[in-house]
Amino acid sequence: MTALDKKDLHVHTPFCPHRHTDAPLEAYLAAAERAGMAEVAFTEHAPLPIPLERTQYEENPNLSADGVDAYFAGMQAFREHYTGPVRMRIGLEVEYFEGCEEKTGHILEAYGPRMEDGLISVHNLLVDGCYLNLDYRHNIIAAVKAVGARKLGEIYYRTLIRSVTADLGPWRPRRVGHPTLLGRCGRLFPEFYDNLPVMEEFILVVKEQECALELNTSGVLYPDDCGQIYGEALLPLIQKHRVPVSLGSDAHEPERIGGGFDLPVIQENLKTLLPVWEA
Numbered sequence: 001m002t003a004l005d006k007k008d009l010h011v012h013t014p015f016c017p018h019r020h021t022d023a024p025l026e027a028y029l030a031a032a033e034r035a036g037m038a039e040v041a042f043t044e045h046a047p048l049p050i051p052l053e054r055t056q057y058e059e060n061p062n063l064s065a066d067g068v069d070a071y072f073a074g075m076q077a078f079r080e081h082y083t084g085p086v087r088m089r090i091g092l093e094v095e096y097f098e099g100c101e102e103k104t105g106h107i108l109e110a111y112g113p114r115m116e117d118g119l120i121s122v123h124n125l126l127v128d129g130c131y132l133n134l135d136y137r138h139n140i141i142a143a144v145k146a147v148g149a150r151k152l153g154e155i156y157y158r159t160l161i162r163s164v165t166a167d168l169g170p171w172r173p174r175r176v177g178h179p180t181l182l183g184r185c186g187r188l189f190p191e192f193y194d195n196l197p198v199m200e201e202f203i204l205v206v207k208e209q210e211c212a213l214e215l216n217t218s219g220v221l222y223p224d225d226c227g228q229i230y231g232e233a234l235l236p237l238i239q240k241h242r243v244p245v246s247l248g249s250d251a252h253e254p255e256r257i258g259g260g261f262d263l264p265v266i267q268e269n270l271k272t273l274l275p276v277w278e279a
């Protein structure tokens with residue numbers, strides 16, 4: 001069985017509108033090989049289920065419908081000629097916007113048959129009829145000002161619960177991306193980790209829905225504001241309830257693939273975590 005730290009199951013690609021580099025796909029596979037990865041899941045951002053104007057994004061960070069077709073075609077064509085040792089899965093990171101379940105179901109209907117893997121990720125929270133975006137620290141800080149840190153944490157975990165219980169159809173992704181994304185500012189607002197009952201409720205729902213959680217190492221890229229991997233705050237509950245996990249770097253550039261997989265928090269827990277492919 002492949003060890004957890006040999007599969008990076010959350011990697012972006014040259015097709016990502018907000019990629020950090022214009023490096024070609026070859027460079028991603030070469031970097032994965034150098035990092036000792038046996039497998040990489042490419043999970044490009046699926047189209048937003050709502051108009052851009054209803055979000056806090058200034059530019060669309062996600063693929064357009066045409067972009068998705070180009071992505072699948074380009075990735076599949078690359079793989080046909082790839083002879084290296086890294087196994088490639090081609091999938092999508094699908095957005096969960098509360099209230100947009102039907103549209104999200106249609107997106108999954110359209111792309112599900114081509115998806116070999118998928119993440120369901122919450123980057124936006126519905127608060128008082130508006131979608132608050134969690135990708136940027138200033139947005140999180142503004143959201144805390146609006147509703148308070150403890151309440152925002154509660155809303156976040158309630159939204160995660162909905163993301164795994166929503167009826168998104170047969171193609172719904174079963175891995176939850178970066179399940180403490182709010183911790184992007186967790187050092188500023190420790191109250192985000194303060195609500196154990198709702199966090200445990202979320203863990204139990206994940207288990208019951210036969211889903212899995214991602215431990216996402218990109219949180220450590222923000223040492224002052226976050227300083228831990230996404231999912232770390234849930235580790236005691238993940239262990240207690242034997243919830244399956246995968247590791248993801250969320251790399252938007254080749255050099256980041258497998259990044260952080262050597263961190264003590266991962267290495268010290270490797271033997272007691274249940275990899276999603278063994279669940």
Ligand SMILES: [Zn+2]
Pocket residue numbers: 012016018045252
């Ligand atoms: Zn991205």
Ligand SMILES: [Zn+2]
Pocket residue numbers: 093121123177178
């Ligand atoms: Zn994400």
